[in-house]
Amino acid sequence: MAMCVCWGPVVRVLVLQAAWALGGGQVRYSVPEEAKAGTVVGRLAQDLGLEAGEPEARRLRLAAQGRRASVEVSGASGALVVSSRLDREELCGKSAPCALRLEVLVERPLRVFHVELEVTDINDNAPLFPAARKNLSIAELSLPGSRFPLEGASDADIGANAQLSYTLSPTEHFRLDLQKAEEDVEFLFLVLAKPLDRETVPVHRLVLTASDGGRPPLTGRMELVISVLDANDNAPQFNQSVYKVQLPENTERGTLVIRVSATDLDEGTNRNISYSLQHLFPQDGRDVFGIDRNSGEIRVRGDLDYEDVGLYRLQVDAADQGNPPLSGHCKVVVEVVDANDNAPEVWVTSLSVPVPEDAAVGTVVALLSVSDRDSGANGRVRCAVWPAAPFGLVATFAGSYSLVLREALDRERVPEYEVEVRAEDGGAPPLRASRGVRVPVSDVNDNAPAFAQAVYTVLARENNAAGAELARLWARDPDEAGNGRVSYSVAEGGVGGAAVGAGWRPASSYVSVDAESGRLWALQPLDYEELQVLQFEVRAVDAGEPPLCGNATVQLFVVDENDNAPALLPPAGGGPGPGSAGEAASGPGSGALWAWAAWGAPAGQVVAKIRAVDADSGYNAWLRYELWEPRGKGPFRVGLYSGEVSTARALEEADGPRQRLVIVVRDHGEPSRSATATLSVSLVEGAEAALAAAGSSSSSSSSGAGLRPGAGAEGGAAAATATATATTNVWLVVAICAVSSLFLLAVVLYGASRWAPRAAVLSGPGPATLVCASEVGSWSYSQRQSRSLCVADGAGKSDLMVFSPNFPPPPGPAAENGSPGKGPFLSPLASRAAGKCPARLPEELRETPGARLEAALPHERDRSPVPAVAGVSPASSAKPGGL
Incomplete structure (x- = not known):
């Protein structure tokens, strides 16, 4: 039993040592900053596996630190307690998390344990502005939307406790604008919302409040005193609101960083600008950069250290010399680049240009040599060609490359390539160099001439002058020099048959094409009545070797001109005699015609019909008929488009025995052409009109159409005799019989002709x-x-x-x-x-x-x-x- 008691502590120590060996021998605790003295952080002795009384017996304590520790080990209980004030901002600044590494010593036997104490942040720091009061001068004529930069507040806390929001005391003239840029950088602007009036309110006093995100939030305030300035209403303006510059960390003092420039639209002293520089971040870096007040050149005045500060944010103010002065603002962001100060170098040792567009894939275009004076990773160079097609790089041996053809070329698509060979070393960040190679492509005859249209429709007026230009054809050949020089010729086509008389005539007898310009000429005047459509092919041939050609079909439509006057048609069954239609038509374009009409005939009765034809077509052959004489309200009228002569009213004896009508036939051409017909209408009794109609029917029944012409003097005598005996019943009976006989004869003739x-x-x-x-x-x-x-x-x-x-x-x-x-x-x-x-x-x-x-x-x-x-x-x- 005693043996078990003796070996118990030893076993516990061995187990504890094994656990510490496996766990790394480290204990982690967390305590909020500003904890009161005596606050227990953790039961260190218990966590280390020591029993009650052992911490004091084995002298559990903290190892001496380089600076006074804020925690200590209680000798009796072995607990880790706070001994003095813990300030996270003092211990770690902005670093997160804030961890303190402690060493705990245990004697008998001597052991060292590592304890990590994390000090958590509390919202114990209120936002702090650079100054409690800021004076601003704003011109009275500033436009709404004008922006004025403000210096934001800073908060020593971290996380949500340092997230700031801003509010402005109530005002109708101003508002705040908070912009977030990359890297969680915030820019605060005072924006003019309503035009200012110095005569009404010369000074605006506002309170800018910054609140953090803690619970409860803490606030900081800054008073804004805004003076409204009169006149000088144009402030200097920069061409950019933000300038970005990169500088290597080994940049020498006096090196020009950037030259900013602002312009002022005013004149005289109001446009003389002086520049000033403010360091926004970090605020203790005011001696690193300087600016020339007159030229705006920013130069390096101190040493740059990338490990110390990798980014500088500067604000440049440009103020004019007006009264009062106005100012413009811009931001300059300077990024410090780390080491690797030798860029690769690229040389073109051999170049074989131009490259034929039919060159085979794999053809070597140029030989390149690449080197870098750096060593190690900074001296290892990777090369690439841009654009990636149609060329590529092939490594021959160390530092040497061949620029070869990867794809087929087409000079008509890309006549010349600007190839850029890019080299990049293995530094961090890498440095790059490039070399441009100009590769022209030489032409081969691989494109045939192509017309813009497969079929051209050309309209030509008839009676055109010989040698008149009808159209201009153009074929595109994207090749160059002789390969793209095109000549034109009429290849084939023509017209034959009745349209042009006997035989076939080629198109070259009508038209010709200029070999160089492609102009289509007429070799002779065209006649629509002979030729309406001429279709042929035009061939375009380039001057390449071998030559290539293209064809296009030309459809030449002849447009009719009004070159034919209307022609009157004679009666189909007209017989000879004085005044007959045959004699009347002996003169072209006019005729004297006869017709019969009975007294008492009702209005609208057709007496005769004038027929005419025009050899033209379309509107030029569309005829209209006009009654030229007699003018006014005569007993007859003529149909405008039918040519039918009909009674305008009932015929009376007062109209006389004969009416002479002059009818003009016109076409619709421009200018119109016409023909004149003279129609003599004899007015007779109804019986005589029936005899005349029967005689006309018998004389024209064999032809099926026509009008009996007037009988001249003999016809007039017969009419007079018939009028004198019209009242005699005997002659009336004879006339009735004659009419019946003629009717029967007409029926027989009709059947025969049918x-x-x-x-x-x-x-x-x-x-x-x-x-x-x-x-x-x-x-x-x-x-x-x-x-x-x-x-x-x-x-x-x-x-x-x-x-x-x-x-x-x-x-x-x-x-x-x-x-x-x-x-x-x-x-x-x-x-x-x-x-x-x-x-x-x-x-x-x-x-x-x-x-x-x-x-x-x-x-x-x-x-x-x-x-x-x-x-x-x-x-x-x-x-x-x-x-």
Whole structure:
């Protein structure tokens, strides 16, 4: 039993020693600063494993410190207690955490234990401003938003106890602005919120309060005395609000750090500026930098030590010499860079330029040599090339590199490269150097000329002068010199068939292209009636070896000009005789025509119809009819677009036996062209009008259209005789019989013309040609090989006529005007269906059945004019005889 008692303490000591060996032999305690003397920090003896009485027996104590310790070990209890005032700010300053390292000695046997005592911060320091009062002078004319820097307060505490917030006593003229920059740096500004008025309040007294983040918070105050200055209303202004400079720590005294410059818009002494320097951080570094009051040059006056201070914050004030003076402010941040004062050096030992754009990947462009006079890590250099493509660096041996091609080149995309070789050593921080290498790329012929458009549409007016410029073509070749020099030529294309007569004609007979400029010229005047569209290809060839070429298609559209006057159409069944339509049409552009009208005919009755055609197209072929004579309120009128002559009112005997009408046919061209038709209308009794109509029907039934022409002197005598005997019943009976006979004859002839002639036409040689004419008198036909028929739905009458190309042309000048060789023609209304007519037609045209008929025509580009024939037909002749 005694043996167990003896070995018990030894075992405890061994266990304690093993625990201390494993734990590092260190005890940690924490005590708040400003703790009262006698405050127990920790049970040191118990934590060290000593039993009651052992601390005093083994003389547990603290080892002597270099300075007076603020804690001690109680001899009786072995507790660590506070012996004197603990001030964290005095012990550790701004360092966090604040830890004191203590050594505890135990004798019998002698052992040393390490105790770490952390002194925690309490909010025992109130914010402190540099001065209790700050005087500011602000010009009366300062604009709202003007900023004035203030020196903030400082707090010796750390953490939340040192986080400051600012408030300003109530005022409507000023407010505070706290800006946070990098590295938790705060800048405090007084901002003018409302314009000042010196005459109202010459001095503003404000209280600036700084509160920390402790619980409870502590505050510090500074009085701001703001004097409002009058005049000199422009303060000096710096071009930057913050300047940043880096200086190596071995910078010699007198070295220029930076030159700040402020400008003042005033004149005279008000713009003379003097500079002053204030050290914001650290405040004890006022002898390190100095500023020249006149030039604004900041130079090094003391020694820089990166380990002591790595960052300086300076405030430069620029004050003018006005009365009172105004000042501007800026911040200068100086960063001290540590050692490594030799930068790498790069040389270009060999350069092979220019590089062909078809050079192979791996081609060596330049040889480089890199070195650094430093040693160790500061002398080990890493190299890179920028931009990373299309070049790269290949290390050949120590300090030597080859600049090689990594990707294919394209001179048209990048004609020249500015390559920068960058070298960086292994220092901390590393120093860098660079060398620029200019690498031009030489051209090869790898791009064919390319036109801006695959198809060019060119509009040319007909009757243009030979040699007129039609268009300018341009092909782009991004190559240079001869590889990009382009020449132009007409490659292929032409026109053939009936549009240009017999045979095929190449495009080069119509147009030519300038080999150098690409200008397209007309070799001869163009005629729309012969040629509407010319399509050909233009080739662009460069001067490279081998040459490359590109093509573009040119579609030349000839725009119609109003170069054809309207031509009157003769009656299809006109017979010879004095004043007949055939003789009247002997003169081009005019004609004398005859028609009959009965007395008492109601208003609106159609008497005759003037027909005309224009070889032009579009508006130039759109015809209108005007009654030229007689002017005023006559008994007749003419349809503006139909050409139908009808009664304007009921005919009376007072109108006389004969009316002479002069009708002018005009097109819509600019300037317009016209033709004149003279129509003589004989006014007779109703019976004679019926005889005349029956005779006209019998003479024209075989052709299915036309108007019986006037019979001259013989016709006039017959009319007089009929008038003298009109009251005799015998002659009346004879007339009735004659009319009945003529009617029967007309029915027989109608049947014959309905079957036999139509069959002959449909079975005749050659392709049938469809001719459609509406009530407005516009004619067109289509060169279709199939036989077609145009019928207007609901039309009261139709001017549809079918002709066979093997029919002989009508006699007279009409055949000459309609000679073969003319190009396709499209009337104004028919051209509307093909996309060439006016966008909007008059209301009268849009409502006529003929307009609806022409709208149903197939859309065809190739049109030809109807042979020009003059004539007049009554309204009843509008129906073709065979339909």
